[in-house]
Amino acid sequence: xxxxxxxxxxxxxxxxxxxxxxxxxxxxxxxxxxxxxxxxxxxxxxxxxxxxxxxxxxxxxxxxxxxxxxxxxxxxxxxxxxxxxxxxxxxxxxxxxxxxxxxxxxxxxxxxxxxxxxxxxxxxxxxxxxxxxxxxxxxxxxxxxxxxxxxxxxxxxxxxxxxxxxxxxxxxxxxxxxxxxxxxxxxxxxxxxxxxxxxxxxxxxxxxxxxxxxxxxxxxxxxxxxxxxxx
Numbered sequence: 001x002x003x004x005x006x007x008x009x010x011x012x013x014x015x016x017x018x019x020x021x022x023x024x025x026x027x028x029x030x031x032x033x034x035x036x037x038x039x040x041x042x043x044x045x046x047x048x049x050x051x052x053x054x055x056x057x058x059x060x061x062x063x064x065x066x067x068x069x070x071x072x073x074x075x076x077x078x079x080x081x082x083x084x085x086x087x088x089x090x091x092x093x094x095x096x097x098x099x100x101x102x103x104x105x106x107x108x109x110x111x112x113x114x115x116x117x118x119x120x121x122x123x124x125x126x127x128x129x130x131x132x133x134x135x136x137x138x139x140x141x142x143x144x145x146x147x148x149x150x151x152x153x154x155x156x157x158x159x160x161x162x163x164x165x166x167x168x169x170x171x172x173x174x175x176x177x178x179x180x181x182x183x184x185x186x187x188x189x190x191x192x193x194x195x196x197x198x199x200x201x202x203x204x205x206x207x208x209x210x211x212x213x214x215x216x217x218x219x220x221x222x223x224x225x226x227x228x229x230x231x
Contacts, residue, residue, distance in 0.1 A: 002161040002162075003210060003211060004161055004214070004215070005212050005213065008035060008038035008188070008214055008216075009038055009041075011038065011212050012035065012039055012042055014184070015042070015151055017044050018045075018048075019150045020048040020050065020149045021039075021149055021150065021152070021153060022049075022107065022149035022151070022152045022182055023036070023049060023050070023061060023152075023153045024152075024153060024154045024175035024179070025051065025175070026052050026053075027052075027053065027224045028056065028223070029170055029224075030155050030173050030174075030175055031061075032153040032187075033060065033188075033219070034188050034214070034216040035214075036055075036060060036061060036153065039064065039153075040063045040067050045069050047069050047070050047072075048071060048072040048073075049064065049070050049072070049073055050103075050149060052077060052174050053077040054070075054073055054080075057083050059222060065081065065083050066083060068087075072095070073093060073094070073095050074103075074147070075095070076103045099121045099122055102127075105117065105144070106145065106146055107146075107178060107180075109145075110146035110148040110149075110180075110181040111181040112180070114146050115145065116143050116146060117143070117146070118134060118144075119142060120139060120141050122142055123140050123141065123142055127142075146181075148181055149181055149182045150182070150183055151183070151185075152181055152182025152185040153178070153186055154178055154186065154210075155171065155187070155188055155189075156189045156204075157171065157189065157190055157191065158189060158191045159189040159193070159210075159213050160192070161194075162207035163207030163208075163209075163210030163213050164203045164210075165204055165205040165210065166202055166203060166204055167205075172204060176204055179205045184212075185210050186212045186214070187212065187213050188215070190216065190217075192213070192215050
C-alpha cells in the first residue's frame, strides 16, 4: 500500500500544541525543510524539538524559533542562531544540551525500544547532574534515557511507495536514527521511484519505520558557512 501523500499540509494536520518532534539533519545538511515550513505555517505552539542543532536565524528550525513555536530544545549544538541565544537568555526557551554521541545513542535506543543505557560521557560535568550514577569495572557511568517523539521529520534522497529510503552522502547524518524514533515518521524526498527500483542492498532505512512520504521540489540546499581561499 502506498504511503505517498499529496501535500505537506495534510502530513502535519495531526500535530497539535505541545507535541514532541524529532528532526533529522546536521547544520543545514539533510534538513526536512518543507516539513519545517509547513509546521511554521500551521502555527502550533509549545513544541519540544529534538535535533542536532536549531538551524540558523532565517532557515531550518530557526523559522520555528522566529515564530516562537518551540518551548524546549534538546540539541547537541546551538552556536549558529542569535535568536536562539536571545530566547534562552530571556527565559522563553528551555534548552537541554546533550553530547552529540549521546544524543545519537538516545535516539537509536528510543527507536529500538531500549528505555535507558549507561555511558561514561559527561561524568563529572553538568551533563551528569541529577542522573543516576553506576560503577562498572571500576569506572563511573551515568544513565541516559532513550528518546521517542510523537513525530519524526526526515529528509531522504529517494524513496519508493513503501517508504524504503536512500540518503545522499553526508545528508544521511542523523536522519536514519530519527526515522526509527518517531511514533509517526514523516519523510520528504527529492525523488520517488517505482517499486523494485531501489537495490535492497542500498536501502538505508526500511519502510517499516515510515508512515508517510512526500515529494518536494526546488530544494534550496543552502551552505551554512562558506569559506573561500585565494588560489
